[in-house]
Amino acid sequence: MDPVATPYFFYGLSAVAVLSAVGVIMRRNPVHSAIALIFTLLSLAGLYLMLYAPFVAGVQIILYVGGIVVLFLFVIMLINIERMQREYQFNKQWLVGLLAAAALGALFVAVYVKGQSIFPQHAVRFPEQLNTQQVGKMLYVDYLLPFEIASLLLLVAIVGAVVMAKKRI
Amino acid sequence: MPEDKPDQKPASPPPPAAGEKPAAAAAPPKPAGEPAKPATPAKPAGPVPQPWESEMVERFCRRFGSGIDPKTYLGQNYIVADPSIVYQLLQMLRDSEQFDYCVDVTAVHYPQRKDQEFDVVWILYSFPRNERVRVKTMLKDGDPAPSVVALWGTANWLERECYDMFGIRFEGHPDLRRILLPDGWKGHPLRKEYGITQQDSEWVKLNLGIESGQ
């Protein structure tokens, strides 16, 4: 079936994503930032659904929102943020950083202007129905080695995080 | 299950010490523990404290001489000791006489006694001997009593309460603060001059915002 009112959904979700992203970097209080991040991530999950990538959307929700952001919130609660809220929020090189980001934006625009022809102007549809199965097959057949490496990475991360956060080992 | 054990005896059978003897089992109607006097209605004169004689007391007398005055009253033994030696006496009671359990630390206020306004009373019990003894000392108002927290951990709160109620300072107490009354309270309610309806109205006004706590 066709998604209903695609452009409206797209613009709505994109606006939420971008505005919340601005919220993430502008808020004084890290908890507010984390909540803004949740909104960004959820609207991105919506965008993935619109792009017929339901599995990625599901992983986004369960892993990013349900896992990583909870981790962020957990750490924020462990840390006394009251003092940090009263301090300066931006570092001394903020102007340079802003300029660099602007330059990056300019680069994007330049790339688009120069190579307009290679950008696709149409959308091709992949079947939604078997998306999960196909992703699974690809993960476990074509990309088995990267998958294993990723699991190794996670193991290292677990050990690293435990070593870092534990007081006495 | 603990209760299955057939052993019904207490941890230590009461030895026939000079202390309070349990009344003979044959006479249940007799209330426990006063062999000193026949059970007649109280006469105006009443029983008087008798000197207490036992091996333990002799040991104490040898060590402290005239500083102590061992007595027995209604089958209960107590030693009145001089404030200067009471700590050594208590220490000796615990270390060499097995009085391992400090039941209570308390005080009595006698405002009419000149320079000896307070009785400080330590009630001790010995698990191995199944025997109680009270140690008493007379203090002048304002003089400190020795703290026995180092000897018995129990004394910590008991001495705090004593300080709270009577204002007796216990020297050597790790944390001598009020315990039942609030920290800023003025006065020590169990002193005789403290009226029964008296209160620190200043504190009440300041902290509770009311005119009177009554």
Added chain:
Amino acid sequence: MADILKSEQSPSSVEHIEAEKGVDQPFLDATELILNMGPQHPSTHGVLRVILKLDGEKVLNTECVIGYLHRGVEKIAEHRTYAMFNPYVDRMDYVAAVSNGLGYCEAVEKLLNVEAPPRAQWVRTILTELNRIASHQLWLGTHALDIGAITPLFYTFRDREEILKIFEKYCGARLTTHAFRIGGCLYETYDGFEQDVKKFCDFVTPKVDEYETLLTTNRIWLERTKGVGVLKAEDCIDLGVTGPVLRASGVKWDLRKAQPYAAYKNFEFDIPTGQNGDTYDRYLVRVAEMRQALRIIRQAVDSIPEGPIMGKVPKVMKPPVGEIYHSIEAPKGELGYFIVSDGSTQPYRVRVRPPSFVNLQALSKMVEGALVADVVAVIGTLDIVLGEVDR
């Protein structure tokens, strides 16, 4: 504590913080937290306030703040006659009012050098043991509730009700009974007292098994209570802890055996003890004590002697000058009365040695390094009544 809590509110400018860096030391480690448990808290059994210093969930330090229920019972005693003070003692440990009354009456009788007649002694023993069961039942229900099992509370209260009914029939009051008078008991037992008590014994014996079915082998109960709040025998003696807590640590000491009072020397019973001194052992000891209490009651009911129930005491009680210490085994531990008489109708000084107050002192030792949930369990297992702690 007050200045600690104040230091959280510091001025809000960065410069200020920089300037005050020496003064504005963080009072806590990065992960530490002060938790103020009580005085209004569901499981501090009244108005106990415990200030916990936590590292995450781990308890680093505790401080008890008591006195919220301080009514000055000892001061009141100095302004009442001996008989008038008797009802006041019921208000200290209000779940075991009968025991309190027994201790006071016996202490004054000793001071007066009179004795209660045997019939009174027997009735006193029966009522005191019934009250011990009631107290332990209330403890069991609330303790299980603290640990999260809500059902035992209702079972124990259902059965405790039967005891209170007997009290009500005997003396007209359920909780603060004022059942005994100096020199004996005021009331003769009502018709059918023996039958009621026997019926109660038969009724409650399977109920005690029922509590055990719910808890004793429950895995979660075992995990929550075994090895929690361990108190070794030496520590118990050093801290003056008495009652079931002491017996659970393996010290076989019970005043009913060691220095018998009332009619206890006529009855056979065991002193249940534990080995590990943890919360589970204390639970077992108290449940076993309920059974022993039933045993005593059964023996006592069968052998109540005939005779008067009130001894001969003077109308105006004027004990001779002197002082007396008398203690009994209350459900919570050694309850002692130190009474000083100056020969008048009013006691010169009454000192109550409250078991709860002394036992509560062991709290900070028992919860060192435990978790928040254990603090609740340990407060429950100490079986304190704040009315008695604060008096």
Added chain:
Amino acid sequence: MADFSNYLNSNLTPGQAGAHLWVVIYILIIFAAVSLAVIAMNWLERKILAHMQVRLGPMRVGPHGLLQPIADALKLLIKEDIIPENADKLVFWMAPLVVVITAFTTYIVIPFGPTHAVTDMNIGILFMLGVASLGTLGIIMAGWASNSHYPLLGSLRSSAQMVSYEVAMGMAAVSAILMTSLRGTGVYGIGSPTADAIGTLSMIEIVRAQMNQHVWFVFKFFPLGLAAFGIFAIAMVAETNRAPFDLPEAESELTAGFHTEYSGFRWSLFFLAEYAAMIAVSSIAVTLWLGGWLRPFPHWLSGDAWDTAFSIFPAFTFFVLAGMALRTTVRMPKHPYFKIQKAGLGVFGLLLGGIGLVLLVPPVRDRVQDIYWFAIKVAAFMYLYIWYRGTFPRYRFDQLMRLGWKFMIPTGIGVLIATALVGVL
């Protein structure tokens, strides 16, 4: 309008059929039904728990306290809404909403019958687990925003607990999903696990797989399915913060945990969300292991006669309930005080009987019986929840974590591996 009636003939969920009107109707029905179920659960829990604890429970408002939940709801609505002065207003305000929205969002994919779901998603179970895990965020937000120590501890506990048990829950769910790829029938039927054997994450397809394999997954590969189901059943109790895993709101330790500072309507939102989440996770368990909407023995006791016999069950249940209500009406004391209650209970009984009669009508009967079997299975889980609460003490935090990480997750992985091996062999 054609769209409206066409859908009824199609054999699809409204989401798949693209019948947007029906989607809205379904959502409304589900919202109303879940709210009603929560209200009923409230009454039932109090009654059942009370009878387990030798007391009567609510008896005053309405006959046998039937109107008690409504009275409670009214009270909560008109109660003063308190926001602590130092609370973070925005987050404090948002937290209950997050919890409620996530709890209700999960219902989109729950199949109450082959066509009785809002939509059938390709990633149904993943979506459900993911959205269910978002409820944690609301709890964390609530605890943090209250700016108080008890809620903070509660939300710390909650976040750690939910993250831990989600893993075990996922492991158990995956082993059920593995079973969907098999073709064979029966308890040990493995079929052809070749390249064309494709499992599914879709909730409806999972139930269809159980239908095709003639076995509920709880019995599949006998000890394995049961073990996975057991892990899921434990993890879902932890996931919904219910006894014996109710540490985040442990009333005897943290007063009320994360919702200590909430009152009135906001608090009732937490309450609503908790029960809605309980029903939601029970629905997942029913779908994955207990055959979803399938009636008992659809293959063994097949045939028209059996079909008809089983389809009478819903009506029969309502008749029994009506009979109980009417019996109580008759047995009520003959006293003017009970007049209104008597009338009310009588009308209620007649209403139940009327519903039963409606359910006897064949077209309704056919469409409703799936929902009935689903609801019965979920209700069994609800009863279990209440039973746990009446029986178990509460775990301590470290024990909870130990159980989760050292027992549930290894067992879950073991069961998963064993299921995969058995499926391939």
Added chain:
Amino acid sequence: MEITTLHYLVVASALFIIGTIGVLTRRNVIIILMSIELILNAVNLNLVAFSRLYGLQGQVFSIFVITDAAAEAAVGLGILIAFFRNKETINADEIDLLKF
């Protein structure tokens, strides 16, 4: 109006730039880590958008990226907690020693 891949790319680049600004200008390490998550998400959006044109590899890679993000967040926050415990601060410009 149809939504093409380009639209998604615009959103992704916006998120990327916002993330970059966050990383470069904020002092708070937690927010820097969140900004990194934003950047990774921008990349993910790109990958998924292109996967509509060129096959599912993009989606598979975005899953790898999410895995990576999880690992990064875990280790990053672990370091953060260890640092906070020692220094009582989590400001990026005060974290200037290799050893403490």
